[in-house]
Amino acid sequence: xxxxxxxxxxxxxxxxxxxxxxxxxxxxxxxxxxxxxxxxxxxxxxxxxxxxxxxxxxxxxxxxxxxxxxxxxxxxxxxxxxxxxxxxxxxxxxxxxxxxxxxxxxxxxxxxxxxxxxxxxxxxxxxxxxxxxxxxxxxxxxxxxxxxxxxxxxxxxxxxxxxxxxxxxxxxxxxxxxxxxxxxxxxxxxxxxxxxxxxxxxxxxxxxxxxxxxxxxxxxxxxxxxxxxxxxxxxxxxxxxxxxxxxxxxxxxxxxxxxxxxxxxxxxxxxxxxxxxxxxxxxxxxxxxxxxxxxxxx
Amino acid sequence: xxxxxxxxxxxxxxxxxxxxxxxxxxxxxxxxxxxxxxxxxxxxxxxxxxxxxxxxxxxxxxxxxxxxxxxxxxxxxxxxxxxxxxxxxxxxxxxxxxxxxxxxxxxxxxxxxxxxxxxxxxxxxxxxxxxxxxxxxxxxxxxxxxxxxxxxxxxxxxxxxxxxxxxxxxxxxxxxxxxxxxxxxxxxxxxxxxxxxxxxxxxxxxxxxxxxxxxxxxxxxxxxxxxxxxxxxxxxxxxxxxxxxxxxxxxxxxxxxxxxxxxxxxxxxxxxxxxxxxxxxxxxxxxxxxxxxxxxxxxxxxxxxxxxxxxxxxxxxxxxxxxxxxxxxxxxxxxxxxxxxxxxxxxxxxxxxxxxxxxxxxxxxxxxxxxxxxxxxxxxxxxxxxxxxxxxxxxxxxxxxxxxxxxxxxxxxxxxxxxxxxxxxxxxxxxxxxxxxxxxxxxxxx
Numbered sequence: 001x002x003x004x005x006x007x008x009x010x011x012x013x014x015x016x017x018x019x020x021x022x023x024x025x026x027x028x029x030x031x032x033x034x035x036x037x038x039x040x041x042x043x044x045x046x047x048x049x050x051x052x053x054x055x056x057x058x059x060x061x062x063x064x065x066x067x068x069x070x071x072x073x074x075x076x077x078x079x080x081x082x083x084x085x086x087x088x089x090x091x092x093x094x095x096x097x098x099x100x101x102x103x104x105x106x107x108x109x110x111x112x113x114x115x116x117x118x119x120x121x122x123x124x125x126x127x128x129x130x131x132x133x134x135x136x137x138x139x140x141x142x143x144x145x146x147x148x149x150x151x152x153x154x155x156x157x158x159x160x161x162x163x164x165x166x167x168x169x170x171x172x173x174x175x176x177x178x179x180x181x182x183x184x185x186x187x188x189x190x191x192x193x194x195x196x197x198x199x200x201x202x203x204x205x206x207x208x209x210x211x212x213x214x215x216x217x218x219x220x221x222x223x224x225x226x227x228x229x230x231x232x233x234x235x236x237x238x239x240x241x242x243x244x245x246x247x248x249x250x251x252x253x254x255x256x257x258x259x260x261x262x263x264x265x266x267x268x269x270x271x272x273x274x275x276x277x278x279x280x281x282x283x284x285x286x287x288x289x290x291x292x293x294x295x296x297x298x
Numbered sequence: 299x300x301x302x303x304x305x306x307x308x309x310x311x312x313x314x315x316x317x318x319x320x321x322x323x324x325x326x327x328x329x330x331x332x333x334x335x336x337x338x339x340x341x342x343x344x345x346x347x348x349x350x351x352x353x354x355x356x357x358x359x360x361x362x363x364x365x366x367x368x369x370x371x372x373x374x375x376x377x378x379x380x381x382x383x384x385x386x387x388x389x390x391x392x393x394x395x396x397x398x399x400x401x402x403x404x405x406x407x408x409x410x411x412x413x414x415x416x417x418x419x420x421x422x423x424x425x426x427x428x429x430x431x432x433x434x435x436x437x438x439x440x441x442x443x444x445x446x447x448x449x450x451x452x453x454x455x456x457x458x459x460x461x462x463x464x465x466x467x468x469x470x471x472x473x474x475x476x477x478x479x480x481x482x483x484x485x486x487x488x489x490x491x492x493x494x495x496x497x498x499x500x501x502x503x504x505x506x507x508x509x510x511x512x513x514x515x516x517x518x519x520x521x522x523x524x525x526x527x528x529x530x531x532x533x534x535x536x537x538x539x540x541x542x543x544x545x546x547x548x549x550x551x552x553x554x555x556x557x558x559x560x561x562x563x564x565x566x567x568x569x570x571x572x573x574x575x576x577x578x579x580x581x582x583x584x585x586x587x588x589x590x591x592x593x594x595x596x597x598x599x600x601x602x603x604x605x606x607x608x609x610x611x612x613x614x615x616x617x618x619x620x621x622x623x624x625x626x627x628x629x630x631x632x633x634x635x636x637x638x639x640x641x642x643x644x645x646x647x648x649x650x651x652x653x654x655x656x657x658x659x660x661x662x663x664x665x666x667x668x669x670x671x672x673x674x675x676x677x678x679x680x681x682x683x684x685x686x687x688x689x690x691x692x693x694x695x696x697x698x699x700x701x702x703x704x705x706x707x708x709x710x711x712x713x714x715x716x717x718x719x720x721x722x723x724x725x726x727x728x729x730x731x732x733x734x735x736x737x738x739x740x741x742x743x744x
Binding site for chain 2: 001002004005006007008009011012013016032033034035036039136137139141142143144148171174177178180181263264
């Protein structure tokens with residue numbers, strides 16, 4: 001029985017590998033959950049797209065929603081839900097590639113994330129080698145995810161993005177509860193010891209990129225104005241300003257934050273995200289000509 | 299080399315434990331030392347003090363568990379946790395597997411005291427203190443069951459400690475157990491985990507009633523797949539070394555009564571609670587009222603064993619209440635008749651009740667549990683998350699098929715022995731290609 005089962009598994013694996021090999025180009029956006037989408041994104045960057053993009057965005061679920069079409073064709077969004085910009089920077093660093101430009105979201109830059117949240121954190125070099133050469137072992141090609149993607153593309157068309165209805169509308173009762181919950185969670189500032197530890201890590205990463213000619217641009221995503229005044233947010237902003245903005249890293253800070261709508265105090269609606277992406281593009285354009293104009297005034 | 303089998307396995311088990319929590323290895327060794335001393339003294343100490351040695355052993359075991367596991371809960375409840383002793387108690391680390399290895403220690407001490415006059419059991423407690431120490435150290439630290447069980451009883455495990463030969467290993471059993479275990483854990487539970495993560499306050503309030511019900515159903519499937527999967531992996535790994543650990547799950551979601559459920563769910567814990575708590579409390583020997591009280595008390599303590607939060611005690615109380623009411627109805631012949639339709643109806647009721655009770659596991663704050671139940675009632679107008687519902691349904695199918703296959707096999711309605719390599723081969727294929735993002739076992743926190 002054992003031998004027969006092993007042979008069955010091998011035959012299934014070979015057949016599925018053949019299928020993936022033949023239809024690789026038709027398979028995209030296979031992640032089933034936020035956690036898997038992160039892994040798929042990381043794998044796609046490492047194994048497929050790293051050489052195609054010279055501009056990268058790193059951050060959390062906040063900047064994951066940026067409208068990439070507006071940011072330009074050569075830009076790849078490596079922002080990941082539930083993780084921080086730090087994770088994205090580490091991922092790029094591990095790939096041993098030096099992009100021309102990295103946009104770094106500052107909202108979560110210094111927030112500690114649990115180790116091992118990304119599959120690439122826990123995999124061994126052997127596993128990475130196998131995934132590189134045997135695509136069938138990647139999360140991107142999980143049979144259930146592939147089935148979902150093919151079904152979606154068949155129903156809606158390949159390039160059609162399906163946006164959740166909840167991302168368009170603001171449920172004000174829910175928004176109030178979410179903001180209240182976040183206000184409770186953000187009552188206390190992040191301890192200095194934690195901040196210092198992360199400042200050091202980020203500083204080393206950013207210096208390494210700069211030394212290799214990569215330009216770094218910091219940007220902040222707008223959140224509900226009530227959440228911008230919490231002790232937690234203020235401690236993060238002050239640390240970013242003190243350790244990075246003052247050191248000469250270009251920084252784009254949102255203006256008129258009360259014009260952007262969020263669904264939960266943190267994540268913007270699709271319309272607001274589109275508006276903010278346009279603002280970001282304009283600020284980047286201005287920043288290229290005169291770096292001082294977008295520096296926040298304190 | 300053969301004579302070093304147990305020593306090598308013991309050393310490997312300690313390294314395995316220390317790999318994750320080296321700074322708390324001393325606590326495991328302290329717990330082992332207490333059990334070596336008390337069990338040895340029960341047999342070879344002064345006969346007049348045997349009871350004292352046994353009580354000392356149990357109290358010492360429980361003290362370690364109480365101190366490390368429940369100090370934070372007591373501090374949160376009765377002390378200020380901002381500074382002083384309260385803050386220190388809250389900061390105590392929770393040693394991995396403490397609930398499991400403590401219960402095994404209690405089992406050793408109690409079994410030794412109970413069966414002290416049985417020659418067969420006495421022979422398991424070596425006269426040489428060093429040899430006895432080696433045996434107890436292995437019994438408590440054997441790696442497949444060290445961190446999350448199954449809880450192994452001394453009388454079942456000690457007789458197995460002897461030379462193992464290659465030809466004794468049941469490869470077919472190991473393969474089936476490991477493949478099923480890894481499939482349940484890595485493909486079913488780890489994928490469901492990434493969906494049920496949506497059950498967090500206040501985000502679940504934005505979801506529709508149907509989505510919330512599906513998530514709750516998914517969590518019920520996830521917790522089974524996670525723990526039953528882990529237990530099967532433990533059984534398979536132990537069997538690779540020639541040891542048989544007790545079965546921990548027996549298709550619990552087919553249960554048609556709460557008593558039946560607890561004979562099928564986490565069987566090593568429920569049998570431990572029955573043998574070492576419920577029966578010593580008097581069991582059902584002192585009238586109806588005491589029986590109900592004993593049931594409730596056993597389940598509340600069983601609930602608290604799962605975690606140091608009052609919500610776990612309430613979860614235990616909910617199960618104790620269900621068991622007591624069921625017994626009361628049964629005593630008065632008021633239960634639904636045992637026709638096949640009646641059994642299905644009862645099985646559905648038991649499943650719904652148990653699934654609702656899992657909310658106390660997922661959301662340890664009562665207010666969030668109430669908010670979740672309220673949202674189920676009020677959010678019917680919100681748009682459904684079709685993707686989440688579809689994925690949860692899809693990943694729940696293996697658990698449902700697993701239970702259905704058991705029922706069909708029980709009634710001899712399926713005879714597919716010659717083709718059973720196909721599902722095992724496909725499960726292996728899915729483990730390789732469709733595992734979820736890795737996550738710790740839910741029961742590790744206990």
